[in-house]
Amino acid sequence: MRADPAPRSEERLRAVRSELAGGATVAEALARGMPGLLNVRSIVDAGSDIRSAVSGIGPVLQPLLDDAEVTDILVNSIRGVWVDRGKGLERVTELTGAFRDDTEVRDMAVRLAAASGQRLDDQSPLVDGTVGSGIRLHAVLPPLAAEGTMISLRVHRRVNFSVEDLADNGMIPRPVLPVLLALVERRANVMISGATGSGKTTLLAGLLSEVPRAERILIIEERQELRPYHPHVVHLQERKANVQGVGAIPMSELVRAALRMRPDRIVLGECRGAEVRDVLAALNTGHEGGWATIHANSAADVPARLTALGALAGLSESTMAAQAVAALDAVVHVERERGSRRVSQIAVLERTRERELAAVEALRWDGTALHRGPSWSKLARRLGMEDVGL
Ligand SMILES: Nc1ncnc2c1ncn2[C@@H]1O[C@H](COP(=O)(O)OP(=O)(O)OP(=O)(O)O)[C@@H](O)[C@H]1O
Ligand SMILES: [Mg+2]
Numbered sequence: 001m002r003a004d005p006a007p008r009s010e011e012r013l014r015a016v017r018s019e020l021a022g023g024a025t026v027a028e029a030l031a032r033g034m035p036g037l038l039n040v041r042s043i044v045d046a047g048s049d050i051r052s053a054v055s056g057i058g059p060v061l062q063p064l065l066d067d068a069e070v071t072d073i074l075v076n077s078i079r080g081v082w083v084d085r086g087k088g089l090e091r092v093t094e095l096t097g098a099f100r101d102d103t104e105v106r107d108m109a110v111r112l113a114a115a116s117g118q119r120l121d122d123q124s125p126l127v128d129g130t131v132g133s134g135i136r137l138h139a140v141l142p143p144l145a146a147e148g149t150m151i152s153l154r155v156h157r158r159v160n161f162s163v164e165d166l167a168d169n170g171m172i173p174r175p176v177l178p179v180l181l182a183l184v185e186r187r188a189n190v191m192i193s194g195a196t197g198s199g200k201t202t203l204l205a206g207l208l209s210e211v212p213r214a215e216r217i218l219i220i221e222e223r224q225e226l227r228p229y230h231p232h233v234v235h236l237q238e239r240k241a242n243v244q245g246v247g248a249i250p251m252s253e254l255v256r257a258a259l260r261m262r263p264d265r266i267v268l269g270e271c272r273g274a275e276v277r278d279v280l281a282a283l284n285t286g287h288e289g290g291w292a293t294i295h296a297n298s299a300a301d302v303p304a305r306l307t308a309l310g311a312l313a314g315l316s317e318s319t320m321a322a323q324a325v326a327a328l329d330a331v332v333h334v335e336r337e338r339g340s341r342r343v344s345q346i347a348v349l350e351r352t353r354e355r356e357l358a359a360v361e362a363l364r365w366d367g368t369a370l371h372r373g374p375s376w377s378k379l380a381r382r383l384g385m386e387d388v389g390l
Contacts, residue, residue, distance in 0.1 A: 057131075058108050060098045061153075065135070071155055071197070077102050077148025084197070087339040102148040109139040109149050130223045154197075160229055163206045171199060171334075171341050172206075175370045175390050179346060179363065180332065182383040184210045187289035189327055191271070193296040193305075194334035199341040200293040201225050201269065203334055208233075208291065211265060215289075218261055220254045221269030234261070251275035252313070255282060268292040274313035276306065283327035299333040299347040303357035321357035325349050329382050331359055342367075348375035363390070 016033030057065055064073050064083055072084040081095040099105050109127075113120035116129030116137050125141040134156035142148050163180065166172045172180060183190050184207055194200045208228035211217055217233045219226050224235050236258055241248040251268075255278035258266055266287050268279045271294045283290045296305045303324070310320030328349050335344040347359040361373025370390050380386045 057112070060095060061108075064092065065153075065155060073151075073153040073155065075099075075105060075108075075149075075151040077105050077142075077145070077150065079147060102142070105149040105151065106141060109141065109151050112137050112151065112153075113139060134225075136223070156225060160209070160227060161202055161206050162209060162229070166203065166206050171203065172343055173365045173370065176343050176346070176363065176365060178388070179379075179383065179385070179390070180207060180343070181210060182385055183207075183330060183332070184289075186383050188329035188382060189283045189288060189290045190292075190330050190332055191302065191328055192291070192293045192332045192334060193299055193302050194293070195297050195336060196295065198334045198336040200334055203332070203343070204228075204267070204269075204291055204293055208265075208267065211289075215264035216262065217265045217267060218258045218263035219267045219269060220251060220258055220275075222251065222272075226267065226269055252278045255279055258282075259287070263287070264289065266290045270294070271306075271309060273309060276309040277313035277315055277323075280323040280327040284323060296333075299331050299345045299359045299361070302331050302333075302347075302359050303349065307357065317357075318355060321351055321355065324357055325351055330362070330379060346379065347373070348379050350375065 012033055016029045019029035019033050061073060061075070061081070064070050064081070067083075067085070069085040070083045071086065072082075072089075074082040074089070076082070078097075078099045078101060081092045081098065082089045083092055084090075110120050112131055113127040113129065115131045116127070118124075118127050118129050120127045120139055120141065122141070125144050127137065127139045129137050131137050131153075136154040136156065138152040140150045161169075161171075163172060163177065167174055167177050182188075192200045192204055205226050205228045208217055208226065209230055211228070211230055213231055215232065217228065217230055218236070219233060220236045222238045224237055226235075227233075236254040238251050238254065239247065239249040251273060252275040255266070255268065255275050259282055266279070266282055267290065268275065269292075271279065271292050279290070279292060294302060294305055294309075296302045303321075306324050307317050307320050310317070310323075315323070331345075331347045331349060332343060333345040333347065335342055342365065344365055345361060346363040347361050350358055350360050352358050360375040362375040362379040364371045364373060372390070377386070380388070
């Protein structure tokens with residue numbers, strides 16, 4: 001005879017009800033009230049599958065999102081999933097064959113797009129948005145994406161690095177740290193340049209955390225990324241056109257609006273279009289201490305990039321050169337090499353004898369030592385660092 005006969009189904013139901021009445025979740029109540037029917041782990045797993053399916057990510061990718069080291073997830077239709085854990089792209093071999101056909105990948109892309117408040121279908125086969133708090137989504141459907149649905153996720157882990165953290169992990173070389181702090185303290189106008197994912201935004205957030213507490217920082221961004229540790233930060237965010245193609249508020253309009261909001265510091269998350277004209281105009285008319293990031297593979301490429309962006313705003317090459325030289329005190333370049341990121345150069349924008357815009361080196365870090373370049377004396381004067389040995 002069994003000492004502990006299995007409870008009959010009414011008893012089990014009563015047990016489940018009383019667990020629920022006691023405040024248990026459905027999963028907990030089922031697990032406790034109906035032991036043996038389902039094991040607890042599978043209920044918890046089912047719960048997390050449901051949660052991820054609802055948020056659009058889906059159970060296949062959720063483990064990658066849960067991995068704190070993953071910053072990028074790329075799904076190339078059924079051909080494979082790739083991630084970046086800070087050491088370059090790696091294929092996720094466990095996920096080979098995880099999607100049966102492109103329809104599954106497409107469904108996931110559509111769900112993710114919906115979670116970001118946008119639509120993705122044959123009429124609008126390209127989507128760029130934010131999912132949840134800080135997952136940047138980009139998805140393209142075929143036939144635009146020739147190999148099938150492509151999804152790119154950039155995961156913004158909300159790690160805020162202080163400048164001390166960044167100096168400890170090697171991103172800010174120790175001898176460069178006082179120069180960066182002086183740029184903040186002396187209210188210089190600075191552009192941070194670097195390639196995609198080099199750490200421009202991270203460095204900027206760290207530096208903005210050093211802004212004096214009494215100042216008001218106004219950040220203009222396409223989508224909210226910069227979260228400096230500072231008590232007085234406000235954001236203006238771009239609004240894209242709706243499905244009917246109306247209602248867009250461009251970044252340049254936000255920059256002009258920002259000027260009327262009594263900012264002590266104007267920050268443009270990323271210069272990527274015509275708003276560069278408005279930002280440079282603002283920095284040239286008494287708004288000091290402004291910061292922006294710009295995509296460029298080296299500091300020497302910044303003039304060409306600025307000229308190209310200026311052209312979008314109808315600025316001639318020479319007007320852009322004059323505006324940029326007058327507005328910006330320095331360009332801080334971040335480099336990403338084999339997974340490690342570091343500030344490799346600080347330059348000053350000047351005009352050559354041919355009146356062209358050029359980034360002239362002030363300081364260069366070669367990995368072990370700091371070298372002064374031709375524009376160091378100019379920058380040192382601006383920062384009151386003429387007598388400082390570096
Ligand atoms: N010094 C660092 N140590 C560790 N992780 C870092 C460091 N710098 C940046 N990261 C991480 O790398 C990712 C990319 O950084 P970030 O967004 O700052 O780069 P970015 O140059 O602004 O990129 P984008 O070109 O997309 O604007 C982020 O997830 C960030 O947390
Ligand atoms: Mg960035």
